[in-house]
Amino acid sequence: xxxxxxxxxxxxxxxxxxxxxxxxxxxxxxxxxxxxxxxxxxxxxxxxxxxxxxxxxxxxxxxxxxxxxxxxxxxxxxxxxxxxxxxxxxxxxxxxxxxxxxxxxxxxxxxxxxxxxxxxxxxxxxxxxxxxxxxxxxxxxxxxxxxxxxxxxxxxxxxxxxxxxxxxxxxxxxxxxxxxxxxxxxxxxxxxxxxxxxxx
Numbered sequence: 001x002x003x004x005x006x007x008x009x010x011x012x013x014x015x016x017x018x019x020x021x022x023x024x025x026x027x028x029x030x031x032x033x034x035x036x037x038x039x040x041x042x043x044x045x046x047x048x049x050x051x052x053x054x055x056x057x058x059x060x061x062x063x064x065x066x067x068x069x070x071x072x073x074x075x076x077x078x079x080x081x082x083x084x085x086x087x088x089x090x091x092x093x094x095x096x097x098x099x100x101x102x103x104x105x106x107x108x109x110x111x112x113x114x115x116x117x118x119x120x121x122x123x124x125x126x127x128x129x130x131x132x133x134x135x136x137x138x139x140x141x142x143x144x145x146x147x148x149x150x151x152x153x154x155x156x157x158x159x160x161x162x163x164x165x166x167x168x169x170x171x172x173x174x175x176x177x178x179x180x181x182x183x184x185x186x187x188x189x190x191x192x193x194x195x196x197x198x199x200x
Contacts, residue, residue, distance in 0.1 A: 025063060029066075030064075032062075037191035041120065044178050045180070049149065050077055053076050053077045055115050056117070057116070058081045061082075061088045061097070069093050081098075082098050084101050113145050115148050115149070117144050119151070120153030123154040125158065133159070147200065150195075150196045152168070152196060155190045173196060173197055174195065182195050
């Protein structure tokens with residue numbers, strides 16, 4: 001394939017109304033969605049959150065998260081998205097995306113209250129230090145209703161355990177979600193999910 005044809009193909013997938021917007025996914029996105037942690041997200045967590053409904057904030061948008069928004073809204077939920085990277089808006093929820101720092105989610109979404117937050121692959125990927133993680137978790141707690149759910153995904157090779165470090169304890173308590181226990185780890189990847197609820 002010539003370079004011109006390759007660039008044209010990529011641009012058609014990325015352009016508004018292009019293949020990515022119409023459901024076609026890149027090989028990379030399909031590979032990532034096939035990982036064990038992403039399968040658990042799609043097969044267990046998304047259906048459980050969809051069944052609960054309400055307003056859901058998805059933190060961190062990429063091509064491989066696009067399919068999750070419609071699944072979350074299948075039972076009447078309302079998905080909002082955010083990412084610090086302005087170019088990630090194309091992967092966010094059209095009409096309900098705000099660009100900003102998750103450590104300032106309370107200011108970014110000060111006009112909204114959420115029933116659930118999915119913060120997956122953000123800690124350790126820009127929100128790295130314990131202080132940044134503490135700020136992000138406090139900001140998310142501020143926009144999450146008491147009793148609302150936080151699904152926190154992180155990687156053991158990127159950060160220390162935020163739950164064991166006590167970073168979640170001020171605002172959140174462990175609680176199972178759907179058919180999964182409060183913590184789910186994987187042998188094949190370094191990903192961990194912690195399911196929590198916001199304390200009253």
